Amino acid sequence: MEEKGQVYRVSGPVVTAEGIRPRMYDVVAVGQEKLMGEVIGLEGDRSIIQVYEDTSGIRPGEEVTNTAMPLMVELGPGLVKSIYDGIQRPLPVLRDRMGDFIRRGVSAPGLDRSRKWAFVPKAKPGDKVAPGQIIGSVQETKYIQHHILVPPRVSGTLSTINAGSYTVTETVAALDNGTPLQLMQKWPVRMGRPFRNRKMPDVPLITGQRILDALFPVAKGGTAAIPGPFGSGKTVTQHQLSKWSDAEIVVYVGCGERGNEMTEVLSEFPHLLDPKTGAPLMDRTVLIANTSNMPVAAREASVYTGVTIAEYYRDMGLNVSLMADSTSRWAEALREISSRLEEMPGEEGYPAYLAAKLSAFYERAGRVETLAGHDASVTVVGAVSPPGGDFSEPVTQNTLRIVKVFWALDSKLAQRRHFPAINWLSSYSLYGGILDKWYNDNVSPDWTRLRGWAMEVLQKEAELQEIVQLVGSDALPEEQQLLLEVARMIREIFLQQNAYHEVDSFCPMSRQLQLLSTIRRFSDLSTRAMEGTIPLSKIASMKSKEVLAKARFEKDFEGELKKVLELMASEFAAAGK
């Protein structure tokens, strides 16, 4: 039921209206151009509205219409391969309708109303169906079978269900109480979609990024944060995760960041292949782009739009990962709106409810048993952009209280072009222990030990470095110098990984194991050789070390590694003589 009122005040993206009686978070249309907005405050008989489009020229007295509905996203086939703004308007449609620049007052539905999909029923008339149950499917892309689910809160007995070609709004089935079911359903973005139970996240999200998979893994259904100053690698890391991680669906939210970074995804992803299925990466990707110069209120909404889409695919039984770049820009949108509302500011001007909002967002991650009984997950990875790179600021601190994995980016590493610039001493993963079993069963029974060894070498190196800073490395005993040498190998050969190198960009687990084991082998052989009084200088200049350093760039990695091992054996044998 629509009701009409008037604009009372306009201050940037915040409009105050009178004469309507909405509920919190109802969507309203503001002014002659019917700009979309959402009620975010009620004060006396006035409603405070955040408007998702530019408000220039709006005057007091213009009409405001309350739709009496919350902000919803459209869920159904056609989400994959789409690029949306923060409130799910498809950007290609906006371009067709308004040209190359984003103008305002255009509404466009999230899902194409004219496209037809071939629906294959999996249930039959007379079947009793419950919320979340799969009643059929459409082939959304070559590898994504899109299940059509009974919407939450709907149940009954199917009276009709028919195979055929349908648009998203046509009825494909009906319940005996008359409820029609379509390919599309809607869901309010600010509310998590229901599931049956939470499950223990004990399977890693394999990312093909050595430092992440080996040292600081995130579980499928887990949460991770990547804080770092500008230029340290937040976006590249999230792009790498979107490209190579073994999720079935990736939702990438560019929240208040650069336009060109979205263009990069759009131009690269169609040409890169998912290592698991061989299909173009775009075929499993949903993009949401609300860049820094697009309206701030829609930026605030963008992460919710993203996570709701992620949950929807989870409900089909898939493993989904959501990237949010950057959650700090979302928090700043909150702050900007809050300050226009003249709310009491908390730390650094952020509203006092920042922590609650952040944890409510990350709470939507998880490995679950879906309503239909499937094992599925949403993994959430959030970039954090601390002002001045100072991790003690409120968004970083509140995020770290919630997430289980912390990938600390370090500008010192970035400056020397050590990428990914993830600091191996300050980062952590609280999933380590839970995931050990998976790694030992699926990668190698020796994995936990190998990883422990690498971490230990790196930690000892850090301690020794403090001494080196005072006396120089030549003053250390030889076995400590060897440790520094091995640590250097771990850093330069294993931890460093070039995202822009055709081969090195993605490193499967088997290769990670081989690389790390080979470094370990070099270390063991060296220790033994030095006990036999072979000088370190001889070891440090061995050719096999050099060849190993380059093996990760080779297409024929296996072949190259074989050469390394042979060369290593002969060099050490020769040195012993």
Place this chain on the structure above:
Amino acid sequence: MTKEYRTVTKIAGPLVFVEKTEPVGYGELVGVALSDGTTRRGQVLDTSKEAVVVQIFEGTSGMDKASGVRFLGETLKLPVSLDMLGRILSGSGDPLDGGPRVVPDKRLDITGSAINPWARDSPKEFIQTGISTIDGMNTLVRGQKLPIFSGAGLPHNDIALQIARQAKVPTATAEFAVIFAAMGITNEEAQYFMRDFERTGALKRAVVFLNLADDPAVERLITPRLALTAAEYLAYEHDMHVLVILTDLTNYCEALRQIGAAREEVPGRQGYPGYMYTDLATLYERAGKIKGRKGSITQFPILTMPGDDITHPIPDLTGYITEGQIVISRDLHRKGIYPPINVLPSLSRLMNAGIGKDMTREDHKSVSDQVYAAYAEGNDLRGLAAIVGKEALSDRDKRFLSFADLFEDRFVRQGREEDRDIETTLGLSWELLGSLPEGVLTRLDRKFIQKYHPAHKGERAAAAKP
């Protein structure tokens, strides 16, 4: 004629509060008539049924409550046409060169609109600036926004001018234009730019907007928007490749802070408004390229870091939006090195798109990574060498230490008029890398070492012989 109101109730800093008006649109342009007969312009920042808040571009000094206020029913527009080329305009777009007003082809809203990310085209055409630290290590591409982070008294203007003079796209000969927008810089500095533009003939292809140090601070909020509106017109309607130099963004941000304080807003870091990131983004994101259009906008914003502090909110928020940064170093300047660009904190995020085979050279990326790693290591060792003495360093360390010196002296240092092409820059990189043991060059593919490393020159020559 629009109605004139004489209902000013309060004047605070650059803001004027007006009551009892008819409905006024948000962002509307405002004309104010002072009792001394002069007029000023402003813009609506807040509008309600009770009161309107207006920000006056030229400031409120000398204004009183008897001033007459008119709401002009439209947002601020810039008259644009091709005749703008060669003109010098004030920070609010009025002629300063004694010439006539620009006869408009169009009048464009100066706020601009966000480019639809779907409509963007990836910037990837290599721009050769002739400066090794940029071309070799932080390559610029057409449509990029690459700021210069500098400090008071450092030669950022010389560098910006050298770039403007030398910048070329080796493969193309399209029309170009330069837009220069000064915000709060001194007259002397402005003249420095103007003289160079005149000397090189660039002025004919330039549009200059000048808001100088003694011009009103609030005007600085519109100057860059005028400049970018002119840039968009030339780029997207006349297919030109436009280079926009904005200087000094620090003064722009100070003006922003001043408005925030006058509005009694809750301040963010160090007193700057919480929306400064978004505000700056509406400037910087106007750089780029659009699919199906020939022109482009490349931005060179210049800012001086207060206290040389890169974590200060102005460089910090800028770095979070722009596609990298060129950082000028006081240390290198003191060592007498020009251009004193410190490559370590510098970055070009779009570099990878513009370099490599068919664009610059196949080895470009790896060479640059290797030089970075080596210089960083050598630079770190300087601290250690100062403590334990050079002699106590290992042989490996000594080589890196001298690499760092060599790099600054040979690679970073170049003349103000020296225009190095990319082959020269890459050749220089290999020459320097040749001073290190080959075993430490872990970033370089074997095939590149064989092809370009000075030590393999002999083999190459031998192989080339029949």
